[in-house]
Amino acid sequence: MPAEAATSTDTTEKFNGARIILKALQEQGVEVVFGYPGGAVLPIYDELFKQNSIRHVLVRHEQGAVHAAEGYARSTGKVGCVLVTSGPGATNVVTGLTDALMDSIPIVCITGQVPTHLIGYDAFQEADTLGITRPCTKHNYLVKDVDKLASVVHEAFYVARTGRPGPVVIDLPKDVAMAMGTYTTSPRGTKRQQHKTYRPKTKPDAAAIEQAVKLMAGAKRPLFYTGGGVINAGPKASALLRELVEVTGFPITSTLMGLGAFPASDDHWLGMVGMHGTYESNLSMHGCDVMINIGARFDDRVTGNLKLFSPNSKKIHVDIDPSSINKNVIVDVPIVGDCALALEEMLALWKSRRLKADQNALKSWWRHIEEWRGRDSLRYAQRGKIIKPQYAIQRLFELTKDRDAYISTEVGQHQMWAAQFYRFEQPNRWLTSGGLGTMGYGLPAAIGAQIAHPKALVVDIAGEASILMNIQELSTAVQHRANVKVFIINNQYMGMVRQWQELLHGGRYSSSYTESLPDFVKLAEAFGCVGLRVSDPAKVDDTIKEMISIKQPVVCDVVVDQKENCFPMIPSGKAHNDMILGPEDKAGKAISGAGLALV
Amino acid sequence: MAKKKPTAKSAAKKPVRKTAEATSSNIYEGMVPLALLRDKVIYRHVVSLLVDNETGILARVVGMIAGRGYNIESLTVAEVDRERQVSRINITASGTHQVIEQLKTQLGRLVPVHVVRDLTDDSPSVERELALVKVAGVGDKRVEALRIGDIFRANVVDSGIQSFVFEVVGNTEKLDAFIDLMKPLGLVEVSRTGVVAVSRGMLGIEG
Numbered sequence: 001m002p003a004e005a006a007t008s009t010d011t012t013e014k015f016n017g018a019r020i021i022l023k024a025l026q027e028q029g030v031e032v033v034f035g036y037p038g039g040a041v042l043p044i045y046d047e048l049f050k051q052n053s054i055r056h057v058l059v060r061h062e063q064g065a066v067h068a069a070e071g072y073a074r075s076t077g078k079v080g081c082v083l084v085t086s087g088p089g090a091t092n093v094v095t096g097l098t099d100a101l102m103d104s105i106p107i108v109c110i111t112g113q114v115p116t117h118l119i120g121y122d123a124f125q126e127a128d129t130l131g132i133t134r135p136c137t138k139h140n141y142l143v144k145d146v147d148k149l150a151s152v153v154h155e156a157f158y159v160a161r162t163g164r165p166g167p168v169v170i171d172l173p174k175d176v177a178m179a180m181g182t183y184t185t186s187p188r189g190t191k192r193q194q195h196k197t198y199r200p201k202t203k204p205d206a207a208a209i210e211q212a213v214k215l216m217a218g219a220k221r222p223l224f225y226t227g228g229g230v231i232n233a234g235p236k237a238s239a240l241l242r243e244l245v246e247v248t249g250f251p252i253t254s255t256l257m258g259l260g261a262f263p264a265s266d267d268h269w270l271g272m273v274g275m276h277g278t279y280e281s282n283l284s285m286h287g288c289d290v291m292i293n294i295g296a297r298f299d300d301r302v303t304g305n306l307k308l309f310s311p312n313s314k315k316i317h318v319d320i321d322p323s324s325i326n327k328n329v330i331v332d333v334p335i336v337g338d339c340a341l342a343l344e345e346m347l348a349l350w351k352s353r354r355l356k357a358d359q360n361a362l363k364s365w366w367r368h369i370e371e372w373r374g375r376d377s378l379r380y381a382q383r384g385k386i387i388k389p390q391y392a393i394q395r396l397f398e399l400t401k402d403r404d405a406y407i408s409t410e411v412g413q414h415q416m417w418a419a420q421f422y423r424f425e426q427p428n429r430w431l432t433s434g435g436l437g438t439m440g441y442g443l444p445a446a447i448g449a450q451i452a453h454p455k456a457l458v459v460d461i462a463g464e465a466s467i468l469m470n471i472q473e474l475s476t477a478v479q480h481r482a483n484v485k486v487f488i489i490n491n492q493y494m495g496m497v498r499q500w501q502e503l504l505h506g507g508r509y510s511s512s513y514t515e516s517l518p519d520f521v522k523l524a525e526a527f528g529c530v531g532l533r534v535s536d537p538a539k540v541d542d543t544i545k546e547m548i549s550i551k552q553p554v555v556c557d558v559v560v561d562q563k564e565n566c567f568p569m570i571p572s573g574k575a576h577n578d579m580i581l582g583p584e585d586k587a588g589k590a591i592s593g594a595g596l597a598l599v
Numbered sequence: 600m601a602k603k604k605p606t607a608k609s610a611a612k613k614p615v616r617k618t619a620e621a622t623s624s625n626i627y628e629g630m631v632p633l634a635l636l637r638d639k640v641i642y643r644h645v646v647s648l649l650v651d652n653e654t655g656i657l658a659r660v661v662g663m664i665a666g667r668g669y670n671i672e673s674l675t676v677a678e679v680d681r682e683r684q685v686s687r688i689n690i691t692a693s694g695t696h697q698v699i700e701q702l703k704t705q706l707g708r709l710v711p712v713h714v715v716r717d718l719t720d721d722s723p724s725v726e727r728e729l730a731l732v733k734v735a736g737v738g739d740k741r742v743e744a745l746r747i748g749d750i751f752r753a754n755v756v757d758s759g760i761q762s763f764v765f766e767v768v769g770n771t772e773k774l775d776a777f778i779d780l781m782k783p784l785g786l787v788e789v790s791r792t793g794v795v796a797v798s799r800g801m802l803g804i805e806g
């Protein structure tokens with residue numbers, strides 16, 4: 001049935017396109033739009049001015065708008081909304097859109113466009129937004145008919161949130177925003193405009209579930225490997241996952257994007273897997289005989305060398321996106337569907353059949369795991385007068401763990417240390433750029449999360465290099481009273497780059513040391529934030545407590561050891577059982593040959 | 600030695616999947632069985648799509664193919680249902696099962712793509728291509744070109760004193776053969792449509 005049949009069109013009243021956009025956003029439940037004005041979107045800004053139900057958060061750079069919307073979306077489960085102008089406004093959102101596409105974050109981004117009759121004439125601030133954003137969006141639209149505008153907005157929200165979520169762009173020429181047209185409501189009851197034909201499969205195949213559960217029951221060395229898909233499937237999926245782990249007694253690890261879906265305080269939790277994952281996680285991945293992948297995509301940061309990846313396991317893979325299945329790793333039981341539905345059905349079958357894995361085998365598997373755990377692969381020593389970055393993050397965790405905090409990060413060593421040392425109990429609390437690895441993501445994402453949760457503690461664990469990529473957003477935080485805390489792990493180096501140069505390029509630190517860093521305390525003050533600095537390990541706790549207590553945006557400059565490396569590490573091209581555990585371990589494990597060419 | 604090119608022969612040996620396995624509610628056909636995925640044999644597939652005929656749809660499909668580095672041999676596109684504004688796109692590409700499966704699922708991810716069908720693996724099918732072949736020459740060569748044209752059931756759609764344009768229809772191999780034979784007889788240029796295909800039997804692409 002065509003979608004239009006279920007919608008009602010009020011043909012009596014006419015509105016301009018800008019008003020129609022706002023009505024549609026309201027109907028979609030949008031409360032906040034992150035944006036930046038310009039010529040092509042002036043009519044929309046004019047309508048924003050005349051109403052009160054949608055809050056506009058003015059950012060300082062359009063990239064910041066998308067990351068803020070991502071932080072908002074990731075921390076709430078809702079669709080994030082962005083509004084920018086044509087030309088440079090649109091090109092500035094490209095990094096954010098790509099980031100959202102890689103990490104499957106639902107975003108609707110409205111870009112202004114030059115008037116229809118000027119498209120193709122190299123008009124002022126014209127860019128081929130549709131062409132530029134085609135490969136970095138889930139879908140995009142150019143709206144030329146004002147009467148179709150409302151339906152397109154409804155459809156865009158449906159597409160953004162349905163199936164594997166992602167960013168959607170609506171390119172709106174200025175003349176269409178000013179033209180008079182009719183408003184179409186989205187289908188009654190559901191608030192969900194369906195697309196004419198887009199219907200991703202969400203219900204898993206019963207036979208496949210049956211096969212999966214059989215494999216699980218026969219497992220001797222099972223492992224759950226979970227990812228961001230569990231978080232995208234909503235809090236129910238996380239609850240079901242906890243129950244399934246509980247009843248099976250299997251160990252569980254997760255990707256960077258999946259942190260928080262399972263509580264880190266639980267005994268079954270092995271920590272993160274992959275390049276900087278724990279020893280016990282990676283060896284379990286390598287040695288398991290049944291791998292149950294729920295909502296992860298066998299990313300190269302997780303698998304390492306594909307040829308050597310988990311050689312003796314049968315693999316079950318649940319993913320809502322069929323293209324993720326059998327892409328990098330061929331699996332034995334593919335299950336296309338929503339993680340929550342798959343977990344629910346697995347759990348139901350496991351319980352109704354009173355299944356139980358071989359308890360002796362499972363015990364002996366756990367004994368191995370405990371042995372690996374005993375290596376304490378995240379250990380570090382906080383000695384002397386210099387703060388270890390791990391210590392700073394560990395203290396931040398200890399002093400904030402009772403506050404249900406939201407943590408975002410930038411990209412680099414500090415991001416990996418945050419993933420290792422900040423232990424999450426709940427989904428939607430961890431905001432990080434996983435797939436694209438976008439420096440400059442953390443501050444705007446934190447602002448977006450803070451706007452969504454005004455009373456919560458939101459901390460951006462940052463690097464001194466990354467934070468400078470979107471530092472202008474401090475101004476946004478001040479204006480909108482988003483009292484985020486920027487916790488800079490300041491090693492004066494692009495630490496992750498320096499680490500690779502040390503391990504791969506003979507310690508030639510080409511351009512990875514930042515000369516002339518700003519004074520972050522003064523910088524904070526210049527923006528109207530509070531600046532703090534700590535360099536004495538004994539004062540870390542007090543500084544963190546002070547930071548938390550300040551009801552303003554704070555920048556806390558934590559001066560840390562410049563040469564600390566992030567371990568454990570699976571060097572490029574190596575297998576999970578070939579990790580570098582720490583500085584004393586790296587000598588014998590030089591990266592060579594093909595590994596050098598990998599990123 | 601040159602790498603073995605996939606030929607009509609290897610295509611003939613292709614394993615045809617049982618239809619029972621292909622009846623998934625998914626937008627693309629059921630998952631390829633494990634044994635086939637591990638099979639490293641490369642052969643040519645024809646993949647057919649139904650897509651919403653909206654602006655930019657071709658750019659979307661072609662951009663995805665180029666962006667992910669797939670090599671395709673031909674691509675045809677035309678509207679097939681004006682009322683529903685649906686176009687059909689046929690893509691021919693060579694690859695292992697795993698590669699072709701990726702191509703299909705990546706195509707399936709595009710929002711306006713609603714049916715993806717492997718016309719090589721899922722069912723027996725009929726393929727056709729049309730070529731316009733211009734040949735110039737006089738005397739014996741001209742007579743020989745006409746004679747071969749006859750054998751291939753090619754229509755002469757333009758003729759002058761010194762040249763012909765043949766219209767020849769068939770599968771890719773037949774067209775290749777015809778064009779090869781025309782080379783010594785004064786082949787001037789060729790224009791080909793690329794492959795169009797439909798499955799055999801009573802069911803359509805939408806099942």
Ligand SMILES: Cc1ncc(C[n+]2csc(CCOP(=O)(O)OP(=O)(O)O)c2C)c(N)n1
Nearest residue numbers: 412413414439463464465466493494495496
């Ligand atoms: C936009 C962008 N440019 C470049 C990179 C490559 N890169 C990855 S980590 C990194 C260094 C980050 O330094 P810093 O923010 O100080 O973090 P640290 O590793 O020192 O903790 C760089 C340059 C990136 N990820 N993103």
Ligand SMILES: [Mg+2]
Nearest residue numbers: 463464493495
């Ligand atoms: Mg740094």
